[in-house]
Every structure is written in C-alpha cells, then in structure tokens.
Amino acid sequence: MPSVDTLASTIQLAIFDVDGVMTDASLLFTETGAELKIFNALDGHGLKLLKAGGIRLALLSGRTSTAVNQRAKDLGFDFVYQGIADKLPVLYSLQAQLGLSLADMSYMGDDVMDIPLLRRVGFALSVPNAPAIVREQAHYVTKTPGGHGAVREACELILNAQGKLEPLLAPYFS
Amino acid sequence: MPSVDTLASTIQLAIFDVDGVMTDASLLFTETGAELKIFNALDGHGLKLLKAGGIRLALLSGRTSTAVNQRAKDLGFDFVYQGIADKLPVLYSLQAQLGLSLADMSYMGDDVMDIPLLRRVGFALSVPNAPAIVREQAHYVTKTPGGHGAVREACELILNAQGKLEPLLAPYFS
Amino acid sequence: MPSVDTLASTIQLAIFDVDGVMTDASLLFTETGAELKIFNALDGHGLKLLKAGGIRLALLSGRTSTAVNQRAKDLGFDFVYQGIADKLPVLYSLQAQLGLSLADMSYMGDDVMDIPLLRRVGFALSVPNAPAIVREQAHYVTKTPGGHGAVREACELILNAQGKLEPLLAPYFS
Amino acid sequence: MPSVDTLASTIQLAIFDVDGVMTDASLLFTETGAELKIFNALDGHGLKLLKAGGIRLALLSGRTSTAVNQRAKDLGFDFVYQGIADKLPVLYSLQAQLGLSLADMSYMGDDVMDIPLLRRVGFALSVPNAPAIVREQAHYVTKTPGGHGAVREACELILNAQGKLEPLLAPYFS
Numbered sequence: 001m002p003s004v005d006t007l008a009s010t011i012q013l014a015i016f017d018v019d020g021v022m023t024d025a026s027l028l029f030t031e032t033g034a035e036l037k038i039f040n041a042l043d044g045h046g047l048k049l050l051k052a053g054g055i056r057l058a059l060l061s062g063r064t065s066t067a068v069n070q071r072a073k074d075l076g077f078d079f080v081y082q083g084i085a086d087k088l089p090v091l092y093s094l095q096a097q098l099g100l101s102l103a104d105m106s107y108m109g110d111d112v113m114d115i116p117l118l119r120r121v122g123f124a125l126s127v128p129n130a131p132a133i134v135r136e137q138a139h140y141v142t143k144t145p146g147g148h149g150a151v152r153e154a155c156e157l158i159l160n161a162q163g164k165l166e167p168l169l170a171p172y173f174s
Numbered sequence: 175m176p177s178v179d180t181l182a183s184t185i186q187l188a189i190f191d192v193d194g195v196m197t198d199a200s201l202l203f204t205e206t207g208a209e210l211k212i213f214n215a216l217d218g219h220g221l222k223l224l225k226a227g228g229i230r231l232a233l234l235s236g237r238t239s240t241a242v243n244q245r246a247k248d249l250g251f252d253f254v255y256q257g258i259a260d261k262l263p264v265l266y267s268l269q270a271q272l273g274l275s276l277a278d279m280s281y282m283g284d285d286v287m288d289i290p291l292l293r294r295v296g297f298a299l300s301v302p303n304a305p306a307i308v309r310e311q312a313h314y315v316t317k318t319p320g321g322h323g324a325v326r327e328a329c330e331l332i333l334n335a336q337g338k339l340e341p342l343l344a345p346y347f348s
Numbered sequence: 349m350p351s352v353d354t355l356a357s358t359i360q361l362a363i364f365d366v367d368g369v370m371t372d373a374s375l376l377f378t379e380t381g382a383e384l385k386i387f388n389a390l391d392g393h394g395l396k397l398l399k400a401g402g403i404r405l406a407l408l409s410g411r412t413s414t415a416v417n418q419r420a421k422d423l424g425f426d427f428v429y430q431g432i433a434d435k436l437p438v439l440y441s442l443q444a445q446l447g448l449s450l451a452d453m454s455y456m457g458d459d460v461m462d463i464p465l466l467r468r469v470g471f472a473l474s475v476p477n478a479p480a481i482v483r484e485q486a487h488y489v490t491k492t493p494g495g496h497g498a499v500r501e502a503c504e505l506i507l508n509a510q511g512k513l514e515p516l517l518a519p520y521f522s
Numbered sequence: 523m524p525s526v527d528t529l530a531s532t533i534q535l536a537i538f539d540v541d542g543v544m545t546d547a548s549l550l551f552t553e554t555g556a557e558l559k560i561f562n563a564l565d566g567h568g569l570k571l572l573k574a575g576g577i578r579l580a581l582l583s584g585r586t587s588t589a590v591n592q593r594a595k596d597l598g599f600d601f602v603y604q605g606i607a608d609k610l611p612v613l614y615s616l617q618a619q620l621g622l623s624l625a626d627m628s629y630m631g632d633d634v635m636d637i638p639l640l641r642r643v644g645f646a647l648s649v650p651n652a653p654a655i656v657r658e659q660a661h662y663v664t665k666t667p668g669g670h671g672a673v674r675e676a677c678e679l680i681l682n683a684q685g686k687l688e689p690l691l692a693p694y695f696s
Contacts (some may be wrong), residue, residue, distance in 0.1 A: 006648070019215035025323070027213040036210070039549040041541035041585075042653065045633055063215075067551040111219055115346040131216065131326065133343065149547070152653065156315040169655065172637040183509065193389035199497070201387040203415040210384070237389070285393055291519040305500065307517065367563035373671070375561040377589040384558070413561070459567055463694040477673065479564065482689065 004140045007123040008161035011096065012104040013116070016151060018061040018068055019108035020083075021127060022146030037067040047075045048154030055166040058094060060087055062113060074125055108154055110134060110146060119150060125154050163165045181297040182335035186278040187268065188224060189291070189308055191324060192235035192242055192256075194284035195301060198321030211241040214321055220329030223251045227338040231270060236287055248343045262290045282328055284308060284320055299328050352488045355471040356509035360397060360452040361442065363465070364499060366409035366416055366430075368458035369475060372495030385415040388495055394503030395423045401512040406442060408435055410461055436464045456502055458482060458494060473502050526662045529645040530683035534626040536572060536674060537639070540583040540590055540604075542632035543649060546669030546693065559589040562669055568677030569597045575686040580616060582609055584635055610638045630676055632656060632668055647676050 017023050022043060028036040052056055058079035059072050065082065072080045081090050095102060101121035107114070112132035118124035118137040126138035127146040136140050140157065142150040159165040193199050196217060202210040209322050225231055232253035239256065247255045269276060277296035279290070284304035292298035292311040300312035301320040306334045309315050314322040314331065333339040367373050370391060376384040399405055405421045406427035407474045413430065429438050443450060451470035455462070458478035466472035466485040474486035475494040483489050488505065490498040507513040541547050544565060550558040560588055580601035581594050587604065594602045603612050618626060625644035629636070632652035640646035640659040648660035649668040657663050662679065665670040681687040 003211075003694050025215040027215055027218070027245075028210060028525055029213070029245065030210050031208050031240045033241070033244050034227075034553050036550060036552050040550070042633060042651075044549065045635070049634075066553045067555070071549075071551065087576040111216060112343055112346050113219070113225075115343075119347070129323065131323075131330065143612075147548075147609075149651065156243075156653065169634055170633050173641070174638075199389040201392070202420075202496075203387070203419065204384050205382050205414045207415070207418050263516060285390060286395070286397075286517055286520050288521075289517075293521070303390075303497065305504065307496075345424055373563040374562055374669075375566065375593075376558055377561070378558050379556050379588045381589070381592050387549065451546075459564060460691055460694050461567070463691075464696075477564075477671065479671075479678065511619070 001139075004123075004157070005161040006009075007139050008106070008158045010057060010104050011106045011158050012096060012115055013056045013058060013103060013106070013109045013120070013122055014069075014154075014158060015058040015060050017089070017109040017111075017114055018059060018148045019063060021108050022059075022071075022147065022151055024145060025110070025129060026147070034055060035065055035067070037065055037071070038147060039071055040149055040151070042149045043147075043155075044071075044075055044149035046152035047077075049159060049165075049168055050155040051076050052157045052168055053162065055158065056098070058082075060084060060090055060107075060117075071111070085090075087113060088120075091117050091120065106154075106158065108151070124133070140159070175313075178297075178331070179335040181195045181313050182280070184278050185229060185280045185297055185332050186274055186287075187230045187272060187280070188328075188332060189234050189265070189279060190269070191281075191285075192233060192239075192285040192290055193237060193284050194303060194320045196233075196321065196325055198319060199244070199284070199303060200321070209239055209241070211239055211245070212246055213345060214323055214325070215309075216246075217321075217325035217329075219264040220248055221251075221277070223333060223339075223342055224329040225250050227333045227340055228297045229332065229334065230272070234258060234264055234281075234291075236261070261267045261287060262294075265291050265294065280332065282325070295303035297332075298306075333334060349368060349487075352458075352471075352505070352506060353509040356436075356454070356506045358404060358452050359449055359454045359506050359510070360364050360470055361404045361406060361446060361454070362502075362506060363406040363408050363439070363442070363455045363469070365459075365462055366385055366407060366413075367411060368477060368494045369456050370407075370419075370495065373493070374494060385413055385419070387390070387419055388413040388494060388497055388498045388499070389411065390424055391488070391495075391499035391503075392419075392436075394500035395425075396512075397516055398503040398509060399424050400516055401507045401510065404446070408432060408438055408455075408465075410435070435461060436468075439465050439468065454502075454506065456499070464520055523661075524647075526679070526681070527683040530628070530662050531576060531678045532626050533628045533645055533680050533684070534622055535578045535580060535620060535628070536676075536680060537580040537613070537629045537643070538583050539629075539631040539633075540634055542589075542651060542668045543630050544581075544593075544669065544673055548666060549649060557589065559586055559587055559593070559671060561593055562671055564633070564671045564674070564676075565669075565673035566593075566597055568674035569599075571687075571690055572676070572677040573598050574682065574690055575681045577680065578620070581681060582606060582612055582629075582639075584609070598631060606657060607635075607658060609635060610642075613639050628676075630673070630678065632636065645680075 001114040077083040106123035107117040108125040280297035281291040281295040282299040316327040454471035455465040455469040456473040490501045628645035628648040629639040629643040664675045
C-alpha cells in the first residue's frame with residue numbers, strides 16, 4: 001500500500017463530516033429543541049491554511065444545523081451539504097462537477113454511514129473516537145480526537161505531504 | 175455465569191437511563207432555570223441500528239427534560255418515562271405490556287436507584303463513570319464513558335450477540 | 349494524624365464550594381453576560397444521600413449565580429451563601445448558629461481563598477484539579493475531578509465513615 | 523539559555539491569547555450565530571493574583587466576542603484587543619506605550635499566528651494542546667491544558683519567579 005504521505009500528496013478536494021470530526025460528537029439541545037454546536041479554533045485555522053494551500057473544502061453532514069452553515073461560511077468552505085442520508089451520490093456529484101479523480105479527493109468521517117466514502121476516496125481519514133469498524137476503513141486515524149484538533153492534524157498532514165506547509169507558515173517566522 | 179454474549183443474545187427490549195448513560199452526567203442550567211442536555215451522535219446511530227435490528231427501545235429517567243422527549247422522538251424510542259422516582263414498577267409494567275420475560279430485557283444505568291433494575295433484568299449494563307457499587311451489579315460495564323459512546327458500545331454488543339450487526343452494516347460495504 | 353475515616357466520622361455539617369468542586373471550574377458565559385452552570389447528576393444524588401444520613405448541607409461560593417440558587421434548592425441545601433469574598437466569618441457564623449465544634453464540620457474547596465477554611469475544619473477535602481498549595485491543606489483529595497463526581501465521592505466517604513452508607517443503600521438491594 | 527525562572531523574573535506586562543489559552547479552543551455557537559465562551563475559575567483568580575503582584579495584564583485575540591470583553595473587565599485586564607489579524611503591531615504599540623523592553627513582556631499563545639510574538643517577547647508560553655510547531659517556539663509549555671488552568675499555572679510561575687507568590691498567599695495561612 002502507498003504511504004499516507006503519497007496518498008495525501010495529490011488531494012485537491014478535502015471533504016469533512018461534521019459530528020465527531022469537526023466536533024467531539026456532542027449534540028447539545030436546549031429545552032426548545034434548539035441545537036448548539038461546539039467547534040474548535042485550531043481546526044478553523046487549519047482549514048484556512050488548507051484553503052490557502054489551494055485545496056478546496058467540502059462539508060458533508062447527515063444532520064442539519066444553522067450553526068454549521070454559519071461556521072462553514074466563516075471558514076470559506078466551497079461546498080456545504082447537510083441533511084444527507086446517503087452521502088455517496090454527493091461524492092460522485094462533486095467528482096463530476098470538479099472533474100476530479102477519486103484519488104484526488106479525501107474524506108474524513110467517524111460513523112458507519114461514512115464507510116462507503118472512506119472505501120472510495122484516495123485518502124480516507126478517521127478519528128480515535130470512531131467505532132473500530134469505521135477506523136479500519138481509513139488510511140489514517142488522527143492522534144487527536146474529533147473536536148479537539150483532529151481536523152487541524154488532517155490539514156497539516158495533507159499540506160505537509162504536498163510540500164505546502166512550510167511555505168505557508170514561513171511568514172510567521174520572518 | 176452465562177457469557178455476556180449469551181445474556182445479550184435474547185434481548186427484545188433495551189431500556190436506557192438518561193443522565194450518566196446517554197450523557198456524561200452533566201446537568202447544564204441557564205440563569206432562568208432552563209436545562210440543556212448533551213447527547214452523543216454515535217449513540218444516536220447505535221440506537222437506530224438497534225431498532226432496525228428489531229429490538230424495542232425504552233427510556234427511563236429519574237429526571238424530566240423536554241430536550242430528552244425531543245431526542246427520544248427523533249431516535250424512535252418506543253417508550254419514554256421521565257420523572258420516575260421508583261423505576262421498578264415501570265420495569266414490571268413494560269414486561270406485562272409486552273408479554274416479555276425479564277431475561278429478554280436489558281437495562282443500562284449508572285446510579286444507585288438503577289440497582290433494583292440491574293439486579294432483575296436478563297442483561298444489566300453500566301458505565302465506567304458509575305459508582306463502584308452500581309458497576310458491581312452489572313453483567314457488563316462499557317469501556318466508553320457515558321455520553322461519549324457508551325450507548326453505542328452497548329447497541330453494537332447486543333446486535334453482535336444476536337448475529338444482526340454484520341447484516342445491518344453490510345450495505346455500507348457494498 | 350487521625351485517619352480520614354476518623355475525621356469524617358463526626359461530621360454534622362458538610363460545606364461545599366461551588367466552582368471547581370460542584371463543577372469542573374468552567375465558567376460559561378453568553379454574549380449578553382448570562383452565565384450557565386454545569387453540575388453533575390452523581391453529585392446530586394450523593395448530596396441527597398448525605399442529607400438523608402442526617403448531615404446538614406451548606407454551600408459557600410465566592411461567585412454569584414441564580415443557577416446555583418436553584419440547584420441548591422432542588423438538592424435540599426440547608427444554607428446557601430454566594431458572593432462571599434471572605435469565607436471565614438461565614439464558617440464561624442454557621443458554627444455559632446448550629447452550636448457545633450469545628451471538628452464536626454467539613455469543607456471542600458479548590459482554590460487559595462478556601463485555605464483558611466481547609467485549615468480550620470475537622471475534615472478538609474479538595475479535588476485533583478486544585479493547585480498543589482490548596483491540595484496540601486486537605487485531609488483528603490478525591491480521586492474524581494470536580495464536576496465529574498468529586499462531591500459524590502466525598503458524600504459516600506463521609507456516610508461510610510459514619511456507618512450510614514450501607515443502611516441507606518439497603519433498600520436498593522431488597 | 524537562561525532558566526524559565528530567570529526569564530519570568532522581569533515580566534511587567536503579561537499578554538494572553540484567548541481561544542486555546544484562556545479556553546480549551548472550543549467555539550460554541552447557537553443557531554442564531556451567538557457565541558458562548560467557556561473560561562476557567564482557577565485562571566480567573568490567577569490573573570487577579572498576577573495583577574495584585576503589580577504585573578499589568580493584556581488580552582490579545584484574533585477573534586471578537588462580547589463575552590470576552592465582559593470577562594476581561596471582571597478580571598481587571600488593563601488592555602483588551604480583539605479581532606486582531608496581525609498581532610505584532612499591537613505588541614510593539616504596547617511596548618512603546620508602556621516604555622517597556624520586550625524582555626519585560628510575556629506572551630502566551632497556542633496557534634501559528636502567535637509565533638511572531640512568541641519569538642520576540644522575553645518570556646514565551648504555550649499550552650500542551652497547541653500544534654508542535656507553536657510549542658517549539660515557547661520557553662515554557664504548561665502542564666495544564668488551555669481552559670483547564672493553564673493560565674493559572676502561568677500566573678503562579680511568574681509570581682513565584684519574582685518572589686511575590688508566597689507573600690501574596692500569606693494572608694490565607696494566617
């Protein structure tokens with residue numbers, strides 16, 4: 001099998017699940033049914049770096065939340081899909097729309113409905129808090145749990161594999 | 175004693191406590207006395223799988239929360255009991271109503287008021303965050319803490335013991 | 349030095365700090381300045397058991413929160429003091445009011461303003477998340493962190509030392 | 523290299539990042555886009571001790587939150603800067619305004635935009651939850667994670683290095 005760095009080196013579109021990946025899988029509800037979402041500041045800057053590195057960002061969630069829409073907009077996501085029960089058609093639609101090979105797309109997910117995508121994309125990522133059967137489908141499982149910097153770890157891995165991380169961080173060292 | 179898998183293999187009704195089991199025991203209050211509840215996305219999908227496997231779901235809580243009602247509805251719970259100081263009569267009522275043997279019912283709880291049920295059902299589950307005296311009454315203590323996937327672990331264990339997990343997940347591997 | 353059980357065996361009034369003891373020290377604010385408090389369900393039932401064991405409960409906090417008032421009322425606290433910069437006069441006032449010896453009072457706290465009370469009460473408790481200089485003043489540091497069951501651990505310890513825990517839990521085993 | 527205590531011994535202005543330092547990097551949003559912030563009570567008292575020790579406090583955040591303004595006011599911060607994309611000019615402006623040497627200023631941060639300040643101040647601090655490339659720029663990485671007492675640990679370290687901690691805490695032992 002090719003190394004993780006080899007798999008990450010050609011990614012042009014990075015797709016992320018929300019609950020359990022950009023969050024720690026907590027679902028926080030008020031008495032009136034409103035939902036609060038808990039994202040992570042380190043993840044946010046990682047996604048901005050990824051985009052600055054020329055990689056497009058897609059968000060693909062089984063649930064629906066207005067807080068997710070707002071967060072995705074703030075972070076510059078190119079594509080946002082929520083309330084998607086069957087995620088595979090969206091993967092193929094993105095592929096067709098962007099004229100990409102599946103080998104150039106990454107997906108990061110944490111539950112069984114993510115398995116079809118993890119088995120098809122060029123670079124499949126999961127988190128330590130995912131069930132074993134999901135983690136086994138991933139090329140890479142982050143060391144950091146979802147919602148605590150897992151997405152940041154993924155972004156740095158991809159940028160580093162493409163030789164883009166050091167130049168992107170160089171201004172901070174000038 | 176029969177193995178955990180043997181005990182789990184006949185379960186037809188799975189009953190769950192809320193605080194400490196479907197949550198991490200946090201009780202979150204606003205200044206106006208409103209309560210927020212923090213559930214877990216992995217647990218949610220585990221409960222949907224359990225129901226898809228033909229097992230009925232009951233929720234049995236000592237406290238009362240409208241957020242719990244909404245969550246139970248979204249997840250397809252068949253029975254929801256809140257504000258129950260003495261839980262044992264509810265257990266017997268469910269048994270009579272469904273014509274089940276206690277051996278066919280599981281209960282998952284984390285505090286001393288759950289002990290009477292843990293000592294009577296066919297398959298008793300608890301969580302690592304429960305007091306020792308409660309954990310000692312359970313046939314199985316999950317590895318995952320309450321609110322962080324303990325219910326998911328329980329659901330997969332029961333489905334696996336009944337030979338239903340692999341067929342339920344097969345579509346994700348097609 | 350007398351054993352922890354000996355110190356706990358005569359306690360008639362148990363006094364608790366709030367932040368860091370009944371919570372994990374998180375201070376959660378909304379944009380309008382409102383504060384949310386995160387308590388723990390296991391702690392709640394421990395306090396009810398302590399009261400059922402004939403021990404009076406006092407809450408003594410340096411901060412002020414309406415959520416704390418409501419929670420203290422629900423749990424049956426006998427005394428609630430909030431917004432107390434200098435806690436020592438309250439300790440002496442409770443002592444005089446109840447005609448107790450300091451040896452019969454416990455205090456559980458996590459920060460330096462709690463040190464004067466920890467050094468005076470008969471049984472001083474702290475939490476693993478407290479600064480070292482505070483923990484060093486306690487007769488007992490709970491294994492469980494504040495907000496995750498530390499108060500429950502304290503309640504069971506005191507009841508057990510007084511031979512009251514087993515009789516209080518006996519009904520659950522009948 | 524001088525010891526951490528030597529570096530901390532001359533600090534007259536302590537500057538803190540917010541997300542990931544005064545919080546655990548969680549970004550909590552409601553459905554209407556409102557943001558909640560989770561601070562730490564131990565950090566709060568540490569900052570009050572630092573100020574009582576004659577050290578000025580500055581807050582310097584890339585994001586903007588009204589909850590941060592309120593918290594900074596409650597804790598007696600001398601300077602509050604939010605929404606600052608490029609933090610370096612603020613560092614130089616504070617230096618000029620107070621007539622300080624960079625050697626007399628500390629900065630505590632957790633992300634790459636903090637690197638320019640960490641590389642310039644006399645005493646640079648980071649947190650265990652920061653990316654490796656950020657931690658490598660710090661003279662001291664706290665043992666406690668951000669939002670769980672990291673700022674408290676920093677405050678005690680600085681006060682102790684200046685011989686001020688013991689006298690400030692002496693009243694609690696009288």
